[in-house]
Amino acid sequence: MKVSIIGYGEMAKAILLGMKNSGWNMQEVEVVGRDENKLKKLANEIGCKYNLIDGYDISKKVVILAIKPYALQEVSMRIKGEAEVLISILAGKPLIELQKYIKAKSYIRAMPNIAAKYGASTTAITGDIEAKEIAFEILSKIGDVIWLNSDDEIDMATAIIGSGPAFLAIIAEAISDGGVYIGLKREVANKLTQGLFKSFAALKEEFPEIKNKVMSPKGTTAEGIYELEKEGVRGKIIKGVVKTYEKSKKI
């Protein structure tokens, strides 16, 4: 199967690394973009082929679109042909818009995240049922894949899966800052915070019961939880998710 990825940014690189690490034959993969130096650098790093975007023929290929959402129209004018399958990871670009700009036999919209490079993305997808199998085959190389039933659900998933790593990064930084505030050296606070997230990942199946297992009557955790709730942390996080979803409707 010939796979082309249009774009060589953070996500394109993460997907390519995930595919490579899964044992995918990278000689069958081509990275496509407008800057030859950037293309060459990434293709060398990954061990795949590369091609400039102007006049690029997407026919008979599975194309992963990994450019900025605002560049969709411009990119569509630079390529030709009809892809076998188009898999777009663009935030906020519904299937109907993809169909308007890029020709393909079938379409998939996917929302992965940056952990794709470790094979640890969770990728939400939707689209044409006939492309479901091929999309699962490729995207399962970068982590778990979850089929959703509409564009709107992908926009909602964007607020959790796509943007979520940045939200958790803020929480991680704040926890480490708290550690420094009470007297830990920064490197110790960071190391403990990294350890915390590793522990949390191991507990994921116990979610949402984790808090209740840690918070005991009159305990230290209860004291911290009371303060966080008093400050409205939960409401702020919910609002962050809502605003992200709303923004994805305006791209």
Ligand SMILES: NC(=O)c1ccc[n+]([C@@H]2O[C@H](COP(=O)([O-])OP(=O)(O)OC[C@H]3O[C@@H](n4cnc5c(N)ncnc54)[C@H](OP(=O)(O)O)[C@@H]3O)[C@@H](O)[C@H]2O)c1
């Ligand atoms: N970052 C994430 O965590 C994440 C998660 C899920 C989905 N996404 C989606 O993934 C897509 C890529 O995000 P990213 O984080 O990888 O962005 P990025 O690192 O900024 O890379 C953007 C890519 O788009 C290309 N591009 C921009 N304008 C172009 C144009 N007019 N013609 C051709 N190529 C153009 C850039 O090429 P140049 O360098 O030549 O400009 C670059 O290859 C976005 O649509 C985003 O919504 C991102």
